[in-house]
Amino acid sequence: MQEPRQEDSKVEVTGFEAQYYDTLMNLITLGWYPAFIRRAIADLELREGERILDLGAGTGRNALLMREHIGSAGEVLGLEIGEEMQAQFRRKTAGYPNLRLEEHRIDEPLPQEYAGRFDRVFISFVLQGFVQEKRNAIIANAARALRPGGTFAVLDYNNFDVDRAPAWVRFAIRRVECPLAEDFIRRDTREMLARHGFGDFRQTEYLKGHIRLLQGKNGGE
Numbered sequence: 001m002q003e004p005r006q007e008d009s010k011v012e013v014t015g016f017e018a019q020y021y022d023t024l025m026n027l028i029t030l031g032w033y034p035a036f037i038r039r040a041i042a043d044l045e046l047r048e049g050e051r052i053l054d055l056g057a058g059t060g061r062n063a064l065l066m067r068e069h070i071g072s073a074g075e076v077l078g079l080e081i082g083e084e085m086q087a088q089f090r091r092k093t094a095g096y097p098n099l100r101l102e103e104h105r106i107d108e109p110l111p112q113e114y115a116g117r118f119d120r121v122f123i124s125f126v127l128q129g130f131v132q133e134k135r136n137a138i139i140a141n142a143a144r145a146l147r148p149g150g151t152f153a154v155l156d157y158n159n160f161d162v163d164r165a166p167a168w169v170r171f172a173i174r175r176v177e178c179p180l181a182e183d184f185i186r187r188d189t190r191e192m193l194a195r196h197g198f199g200d201f202r203q204t205e206y207l208k209g210h211i212r213l214l215q216g217k218n219g220g221e
């Protein structure tokens, strides 16, 4: 397989797709997505008062779900570059001062004041959309932003043999997603995280194991 390039990525969602992102996700998954994302966020086992950094935060749907677990004492800081996504995040979370958004590229060094500030870093359907060098930069950002023992949670495709996956999975990966998705699936995400000092992994699987929530502790074994 030819090495995919960042220009092939669809991770920077813009225009119509960005404006109707949540509705489109619900539709293309035939109504499966809302219950799935609620379940996956419950599986983070967030605690009241926790501080979460959400990389590539999207529309604010995830921040609102996380708020149900962390309450008003906790905090979600979303990082996002998409204009339409930022507007939706700000609109959806307007009533909640503890759900905030900043415009930052997650694949470039993050502000020094983030270092060690967060209990959790969450990244949902974003890491796959980068070339490996940028994925490593994002993981390094997560490690720096977490307190020792804090958790990095990656919700994304699992690692599996795409050639042997069911036809509808192959169609989604090879026809709907960009080539970086298959590149991501072929690599070992756990090992990727371990190289940045994450350990004590916990894995929860969805959609017959094709999607996974992988959680690793900063400085874990």
Ligand SMILES: C[S@@+](CC[C@H](N)C(=O)[O-])C[C@H]1O[C@@H](n2cnc3c(N)ncnc32)[C@H](O)[C@@H]1O
Pocket: 011, 012, 013, 055, 056, 057, 058, 059, 062, 079, 080, 081, 082, 085, 104, 105, 106, 107, 123, 124, 125, 126
């Ligand atoms: C597939 S969407 C996922 C959104 C959200 N995490 C979710 O699960 O609904 C990818 C998101 O990452 C954002 N994004 C892409 N590249 C980014 C970058 N370099 N820095 C920050 N955000 C980025 C996009 O604007 C988009 O909102």
